[in-house]
Amino acid sequence: MAEKKEAFVKEITPQSEDFSRWYTDVVRRAELADYSPVKGCMVIRPYGYAIWELIQQALDRRFKATGHVNAYFPLFIPRSLLLKEADHVEGFAPQVAWVTRGGNEDLEEPLVIRPTSEAIIGTMFAKWIQSWRDLPILINQWANVVRWEKVTRLFLRTTEFLWQEGHTAHETEAEAEEETLRMLGVYQDVAEHELAMPVFAGRKSESEKFAGAARTYSIEALMKDGRALQAGTSHNLGQNFARAFDIQFQARDKSLQYVWGTSWGASTRLVGAVIMTHGDDSGLVLPPRIAPYQVVIVPIPRGDWRETVLPRARELQAGLLNAGVRVMLDDRDAYTPGWKYAEWELRGVPLRLEIGPKDIERSQVVLVRRDSREKLAVPMDGVARTVATLLEDVQRSIFERALRFREDHTTCASSYEEFRQILEGRPGFVLAPWCGTEECEAEIKSETQATIRNMPADRGTPGGRCIRCDRPASVDVYFAKAY
Ligand SMILES: [Zn+2]
Known part of the structure; x- marks a missing residue:
């Protein structure tokens, strides 16, 4: 038995040979997760779930420390509610799973299984909010969601996954933006201090933003194969959902106003991020703060x-x-x-x-x-x-090692030729000026497979020219090939 097991353990494919197989080998050999009889859905095994619980606790502590409370909303969303916000439904329609039958009867109105909960929570906010005195509402939900995926990978992309989704409503636009950035900061803090995973925090481009949001921000980590991974997103919803779901309140001046909303989420994908940030040819390397056994x-x-x-x-x-x-x-x-x-x-x-x-x-x-x-x-x-x-020293050392790796794999490109060259192989992040047009963004994506990960807040006004079209650039952005 011992010999047999020993041989089994040695079956991990080296990272240099095939990173993607290495990943799957580690997930399965370390008993983090397994494929299930349901296509696209995984089973999170006890050891993997224990890691997730520690990540959950790290997030939950911070949510509560910043004034949020947990609640729970239904898994099903009536079709009519999902249709209320046009961009939202357009963005999610291709990924939505439907329930059309209950027991022996066809449903009068089909239900979607939540891909995210803005629609149902917005509907409840409209009931709960009357006056400026009811604001802000700061709610978080721990839940499962379903997004119909064609290609799936354990932890990184599965049809059903676990996550948290924060949903808040505010009196002013400024408060909503402040909340959006505060929660982005919480994600960065958890990534760097608990997962020992350095991230770039910044704003998403228009084409990459959340369906229905005014602005989306993300944290982006770098995996050991040189690909970026979006590890958390925070959305300023503006008044889009408030208008769609009629979430109005009487303002201090007695006028009727729409609330300003935010939503933000992080998922079991973080477990995959930890594996690919720190793991080596012998298997997992866990940051002590989220290790089930230290x-x-x-x-x-x-x-x-x-x-x-x-x-x-x-x-x-x-x-x-x-x-x-x-x-x-x-x-x-x-x-x-x-x-x-x-x-x-x-x-x-x-x-x-x-x-x-x-x-x-x-x-x-x-x-x-x-x-x-x-x-x-x-x-x-x-x-x-x-x-x-x-344990403290290990936590610090693996963060520093990951940071050095990111520094070694973050480059600035000054010409498109150079840009394309860097993006062959295992590139990491490429910081380059961008004119801000969707045309250039789309061309870069089709020519190099790199997408705009985000735009760092502190690099807002560069003097350069767009890496693709050579017109004056409006921002510097991080490009990368991404999961
Ligand atoms: Zn351009």
């Missing part, structure tokens, strides 16, 4: 280890648990320490703690970092403190 204890089975080593390992486990460390003691008899090392490396556990008879004689344990494979013999006394320090 430490795995592997006792070395020599002599009467069950009487000598195991009790010490249990004490260490209890001590670490007390110190708030998520720890797993792998005392399974059926596997060798070597097999366990490979298994927990594959699963990305940040620190391994080895303890054997010799370590006990010396009152020490051996700690091995997943990120650098550095091996340290440390005193058994005060090991919880050492572990806490090391």
Whole structure:
């Protein structure tokens, strides 16, 4: 059994050989997710779900700290409601799943399974909001949504996925914009400080914005194969949905006004982003803050280890648990320490703690970092403190490594020829001036497969000329090939 499993673990395709196969191998071998009998839908397995729960908690804490409350709305949206906002329905129509029958009867009005909840939440906001005193409304929902996808990939693009969607209503345009940017900031904070994943935050182009929004902002991360991944979006809806759903309030001057709305979302896609930001040929590398197990204890089975080593390992486990460390003691008899090392490396556990008879004689344990494979013999006394320090160091180190990778893979292009050259192979981000027209954006996309990821806020007024047409540029934008 042990031998058989060992061979199984070694089946991960190297990143350099085929990144996409490497990704699928890691997701399946580390038991994060699996294909399901439902086309386009995945099963999130317990280890993958545990990572998602930690990401959820990190987001939820921040949502609450910024004044939001959680609520829940129906899975179904009546057809008539979806049709109310023209751009919204046009954007989502190709991806919508319909329910046309209930029990033995055809429905009078077909229902869509929510692809997003602006329509249903907007309808409720119209009931709940009468006066400026009712504003702002700051609501978040944790939910599943369905978008009919033709090509799917585990975590990155599936027909059903889990996410959160924030929906807010405000008295003024300025407040709505402030909220939109605040939540973009929350996403950036979670990406960088919890997932150790550096992101570019900025505004989307008109063609890439959310269907029905006035403005869309995103955070964009860089995967190890040089492709960008949109990791969260925040939309200023202006008054578009308020007009469509008649969300009006009596203003301070007694006039009747439409509210200003926002919505923002992040999904289980973030799990895929973490895998492709940090993983290596041995498997996952998890940031300690979202690792289901931050430490795995592997006792070395020599002599009467069950009487000598195991009790010490249990004490260490209890001590670490007390110190708030998520720890797993792998005392399974059926596997060798070597097999366990490979298994927990594959699963990305940040620190391994080895303890054997010799370590006990010396009152020490051996700690091995997943990120650098550095091996340290440390005193058994005060090991919880050492572990806490090391976990912080791993968290920081993998962020810095990802940041260096992004810096090495972010270039500025000064001519279209150079631009096209960079975009062959594994390019990363290319910062280049753009005239702001959809024609140039579309031509660049068809000629290089690169899309505008976003426009950084601090690079608003460049002096350059459009990389494609050479007319004066209005903004600098990040281009990349993207997931
Ligand atoms: Zn142009």
